[in-house]
Amino acid sequence: MGSVKVSVRGCRPQLLFPVLLLWALAAHAEDVLYDDNFEPDSSKFKLVVDEAKAPRYLLYDVNPGEGFNLRRDVYMRIAVLVRNLNEDSPWILVLPPWGRMYHWKSKDVGQQIRIPWSTFFDLESLRRFVPVMEFADFLKISPSKEINEVYYLQNYKEGWDKWEEKMDKRPCIFNPYYFDSEQDRWHGWFFGYEEEVWTKKLECLSVMGHASFLKPFLTQNRTARSIMLDRAEIVLHDRYGDSVFWQARRSMRFAQQLRDIADDFRREFLDSTDEKDETVLDDDWTQMKRNHGDAKGGPYLSVHLRREDFVRSRRKDIPSLEHAAKQIKKLMTKLKLKRVFIATDAPQNEFGELKSYLEEYQVYRFTPTPEVKSKYKDGGVAIIDQWICAHAKYFVGSRESTFSFRIQDEREILGFDPEKTFNRLCNEEDKECEQPAKWKIVY
C-alpha cells in the first residue's frame, strides 16, 4: 500500500491526523514487528485526507408498456452506469418498485404495485455488483419525498441518419407528468407513489447513446442529490455480452424463497436436485465460475411456451398447440425422457389441449398455492417457472421472448452445454426454423 486515501465526514484534519497515523501503523504492524530489515519509508505513510462525499442517488423507470424481463435488462444497463459513476464518487442505485405490468392480471392477489425488489431478487447479490437500495428506504431518508431532478429520456423527434452518441435538452415529445401550479411541483406515476412523491425540476432529454454516455452529465451536475432517469430503456447497454454485462447479470439472483419453492417442485415431481443435476450454486456469485457442460440438469425437458399476446402479435413465430406438441414429442424421443415441464402464460384450457396431445408423457405445470400466489404474485410465479426451466436437461423456448432469453442466461450461469439451451419452438409454416443466437457467458 503506497498511499492511504481516507475520507472522513465532518472531522477537522488536524485532529484526524494522529488517529489516522495510528491506524496506518496498525495496518502495517506486521511489517514493522517482523521485518528485521525494516527501514522507515515515509512514502508508505503518506496520507491523503480527502473531503468526505455523501452518496448521491440515481433512480430510473421504464416505459410502462415493457414487461418484466425487458425491465430486468434495463436494470443491467443502469447498474453498469452506476458502477461507472462509483469510480469517482459514491452513488446508490434506487430500485424502482415493480408494478402496473400489463401481464400481471391476477385479480385474487391484491394490487400488484409498489412491490419491492426483495420479493423477487436477492439484494445481497445485487450489492456485490453495485450499491442499491429499495425505493421505500430512499423515501425514509428523504422526508420531503422529493426527487431533486427528473429527466424524461426520449428519442430525437426528427429521427436519425447516422448513429452517433449525443444528447440535448429538448421540448418534450410526450410528457406523462402533470404540474401542480399551486405547489409549483411536478407529479407523476413514481412507481405507484403518485400522491406523495414530486419533483420541482422536470426536463426532457433527447438521447442517442450508451448508458455510461450519461456519466459526465450526471457528475457535472452539482446541485441534485437525487436524479431520476425516466424511460431509461432509451439508453443502450455499454457493451452487450462482455464480462461486465455478465457480472451485472450474475448479480441478479432470484430471491432465496422463490428458488426454494421451485427446488421443492423439482424434487417432488421432476426427480431433480442440485446435487444430482450438478447445479449447486456458490453462495457468492463472484466466486462462481462454470464451464459449459458442467451442469447436467434434471431428467426432464423444459419448454417455455409463450402464448397470450404473442399468439396475435407474432403469429409467424408461435406454433399451434398441436404443432408445439409435435416438436415436444420429437425431443422427448430423441432425449429419451418421460417428463416434460411446461412454463406458459396460456390459460388452463390451452394447457389442457396441449396435454391431450402428449398423453404418453408426464406433463407438468407449476400451480401455486393461494398463499404462494398472494405473497409472490404473478411476478414470483413467473420466476419459479423460469427457475424450473433453467434446471432441465434440455430447454426449448419461444422466439424473441425476453422471458425465454432470461432462462437462457440462467442456464449459461449454471454451466449447461449451449446446445441444450439455445433452442426454440417454431411455427408450422417456418420450414427453416432458425435457432436462437448463442449468447454465451463471458467471465
Ligand SMILES: Nc1nc2c(ncn2[C@@H]2O[C@H](COP(=O)(O)OP(=O)(O)OP(=O)(O)O)[C@@H](O)[C@H]2O)c(=O)[nH]1
Ligand atoms: N408464470 C408465467 N408467466 C409467463 C410465462 N410467459 C410469460 N409470462 C408472463 O408474461 C410476461 C412476459 O412478458 P415479458 O417479460 O415482457 O417477456 P416477453 O413478452 O415474452 O418478451 P418481450 O415482449 O419481447 O419483452 C411475464 O413477465 C409473465 O408475467 C410463463 O411461462 N410463466
Ligand SMILES: [Mg+2]
Ligand atoms: Mg413483453
